[in-house]
Amino acid sequence: MATKEFDYLVLGGGSGGIASARRAAEFGTKVALIENSRLGGTCVNVGCVPKKVMYNASMHAEFIRDHADYGFNVTFHGFDWSKIKTSRDAYIRRLNSIYESNLNSSKVEIIRGTGTFTEDGSIEVNGEKYKGKHTLIAVGGYPIIPDVPGAENGITSDGFFELETLPK
Secondary structure (H helix, E strand, O other): OOEEEEEEEEEOOEHHHHHHHHHHHHOOOOEEEEEOOOOEHHHHHHOHHHHHHHHHHHHHHHHHHHHHHHOOOOOOOOOOHHHHHHHHHHHHHHHHHHHHHHHHHOOOEEEEOOOEEOOOOOEEEOOEEEEEEEEEEOOOOOOOOOOOOOHHHOOOHHHHOOOOOOOO
16 A cells, blocks of 8 residues: 655644644645544534534523513513524534635645554555654544443533434
8 A cells, every 4th residue: 555645744633733734834845634523623513612602592592581671572482492503503514614625725635534543653544544754643532421420411512512402
């Protein structure tokens, strides 16, 4: 199996990996980025960004409740979970697309799949081998559910953002 070589190889398509890959490409280096999921990492996909969308939705509910104190005659007619979920998910997809477009315009090759280091220091993805003169490991973590009583009643942010209906 032939190994495709790059000046700079980035493992992980979160904010840090993307920023590093794009900056390196600005200097004319041959750059590739390996990512097995959506671009943008935890913050964009199941962290800061979607949590702020949900926080803002909850703030609107609070404001609606308080409007009468300010003289507004506003009637609350319910909340549509599927609407906020659809809007939030579309917003995240737009951000993923922007990251991909920016990488493409920076001439960073995007390699989709899970990278595994091999004995010779290259990274194998989907049966292909890649090697960088320099390699950045910019991977995040995975949610860890603690081994404590009641943990089975909790949910990770990954699970929360997959909910199709509003929990009771």
